[in-house]
Amino acid sequence: MKARLQQVARELRAVWMLLAVCIALSIASPVFGTSGNLLNVGLATSVTALLAAGQTFVIILGEIDLSVGAILGFSAAITAMVLQHQSAPVGILVGLAVGAVAGLVNGLLVTLTRMPSFIATLAMMSVLAGLTLQITQGNPIGVTDYDFQNIGQARMGGVPVPVWIMLVVFVVFGLLLARTRYGRYVYATGDNPEAAKLSGIPVTRTKVLAFVISGALAALAGFIITARLSTAEPTAGTGLELEAIAAVIIGGTSLAGGRGDLIGTIVGALILGVIDNGMNLLDVSPFLQSVVKGLVILFAVLLDRNATVIRSWFRWRRGPGQPAVEAPADERVSR
Numbered sequence: 001m002k003a004r005l006q007q008v009a010r011e012l013r014a015v016w017m018l019l020a021v022c023i024a025l026s027i028a029s030p031v032f033g034t035s036g037n038l039l040n041v042g043l044a045t046s047v048t049a050l051l052a053a054g055q056t057f058v059i060i061l062g063e064i065d066l067s068v069g070a071i072l073g074f075s076a077a078i079t080a081m082v083l084q085h086q087s088a089p090v091g092i093l094v095g096l097a098v099g100a101v102a103g104l105v106n107g108l109l110v111t112l113t114r115m116p117s118f119i120a121t122l123a124m125m126s127v128l129a130g131l132t133l134q135i136t137q138g139n140p141i142g143v144t145d146y147d148f149q150n151i152g153q154a155r156m157g158g159v160p161v162p163v164w165i166m167l168v169v170f171v172v173f174g175l176l177l178a179r180t181r182y183g184r185y186v187y188a189t190g191d192n193p194e195a196a197k198l199s200g201i202p203v204t205r206t207k208v209l210a211f212v213i214s215g216a217l218a219a220l221a222g223f224i225i226t227a228r229l230s231t232a233e234p235t236a237g238t239g240l241e242l243e244a245i246a247a248v249i250i251g252g253t254s255l256a257g258g259r260g261d262l263i264g265t266i267v268g269a270l271i272l273g274v275i276d277n278g279m280n281l282l283d284v285s286p287f288l289q290s291v292v293k294g295l296v297i298l299f300a301v302l303l304d305r306n307a308t309v310i311r312s313w314f315r316w317r318r319g320p321g322q323p324a325v326e327a328p329a330d331e332r333v334s335r
Contacts, residue, residue, distance in 0.1 A: 013303060014251050014267040021271060025278035032281055039160060045273030046162035047072075049266055050221040051244035052251075053173055054103075054214030056265045059248050060177075061190045061210055062257025063117035067106060068218040068244055069237030070128035075099045076222035077132050080141035080232035088147040095219045102128065103215020107208030125241070132234050141232040152227030162224045166266075169217065174262040186210065190257030246293070247272055250300040271296065 025032040051068045058065045079095035086094075102124065109120040143149065154161045177183040185206045188196040197203045218237070226232045251268030253260025275296060279289045 014264055014271065014300070017250075017300070018267055018271050018274065021274050021278070025274065025281070029278065029281040032278060037277065037281075039158075039163070041270070041273050041277045042163040042166070043160045044277065045269050046160075046166040047221045047224055048240065048243045048247055048272060049166050049269035050169060050217050050224070051240055052247035052265045052269050053169055053262055054217035055241075055244045055248050056251075056253055056260055056262055057173075057177065057186060057210040058117070058214050059245070059253050059255060060186050060257055060260045061207055062193070062255075063110060063207065063210075064121065064245065064255075065103075065106060065211060065214045066118065066121040066241050067102065067124040067128060068214060068221075069240040070125040070132070071099050071102045071215050071218040072222040072225070072237030072240060073234060074102070074128040074132045075219035076226045076232040076236055077136050077141060077234060079219075079223065080143050080226060081135070083143055083145045083148055084141075088145050091145070091148060092223065095223060096216050099215040099217075099219025099222070100212050101215070103212040103218075104208065106215065107211035110211070111204040111207050129238075136232075136234045138234055140234065143226055143230050143232065148223075149227050149230055152224050152229075162228070165220070165224065169220070170262050170266050173213070173217075177262060182206070182209070187258060190259075192258075243272060246297045249297060268300075 022032075031037055051072070055065055055068060075095045075098040078098050079091045082094045083091040106117070106121050106124055109115050109124075110117045113120075150161065151165075152162055156164055177186060185196070185201050188199065188201055189203050189206050193203055196206075221240075222232075222236065225236050247268035248260070248265050249255065249268070250271055251260070251264030251266070253264060272293060275293060276289065279292060284292070
């Protein structure tokens with residue numbers, strides 16, 4: 001219960017941050033608060049949010065996946081090639097399979113060889129980026145299948161389809177993480193892998209499945225980019241892994257593992273999307289936009305770290321077996 005309350009507090013910090021940014025941008029630009037612009041924010045955020053959703057599972061386990069951007073580009077290229085000869089459902093199934101298999105390889109490398117996930121996924125990122133350039137010869141692949149294009153260009157009830165896809169993914173996988181046995185396994189493994197193994201939790205299977213989920217959602221994000229542009233760009237996913245990790249961290253998920261959820265992640269992704277949109281509306285230099293986003297990430301991490309330090313200080317002040325009360329006001333002032 002205590003851990004859950006702490007997680008809610010972290011999510012609320014992200015929510016307040018999102019509200020503060022939205023209010024500031026609404027004042028700075030009258031265009032920001034319009035319905036059309038907010039839908040554009042959701043549309044632009046959908047790709048990062050899908051990558052971040054899969055990344056959340058991996059990071060809660062205390063691992064990291066640097067290959068999601070390369071998986072996105074590779075699966076998108078394969079899907080576009082399949083769509084030249086097959087229907088949209090076949091292309092989608094092949095693309096999802098490619099993403100899932102790439103995630104499976106990542107998971108097996110991490111669990112069976114005990115290779116650090118940073119190294120394993122960094123190597124996979126390089127391999128898939130090279131394969132994508134090889135099979136495409138560095139050229140974009142056009143997509144003319146109308147049904148597939150609807151994934152990125154159509155609207156339902158006035159809302160872009162990618163936004164609906166994002167919401168469905170977060171509901172389904174949010175429930176998977178919060179309400180199922182597998183979700184409990186993820187948290188237990190991320191908190192203490194050795195204790196989880198001694199408790200009978202299939203740690204290897206839990207980690208492998210998390211990487212498979214990350215790979216499959218990266219492929220789904222690739223569908224959205226490809227369908228929106230009607231083209232599979234060989235470098236479509238370059239750098240997006242960092243955006244996804246940033247969204248997860250801003251949303252309150254700990255890089256040390258054991259805590260986090262998809263509610264915080266979608267808030268983190270929206271914060272990045274809103275900042276991007278606001279800086280474009282205000283004509284901020286593209287060079288400075290990266291600086292601003294970097295400062296936002298630093299602020300979010302420092303906020304979380306300082307909260308952890310403060311809680312640790314009070315636990316130290318109480319001592320073992322003492323009630324959870326703060327130090328007297330006069331003592332706090334004197335210190």
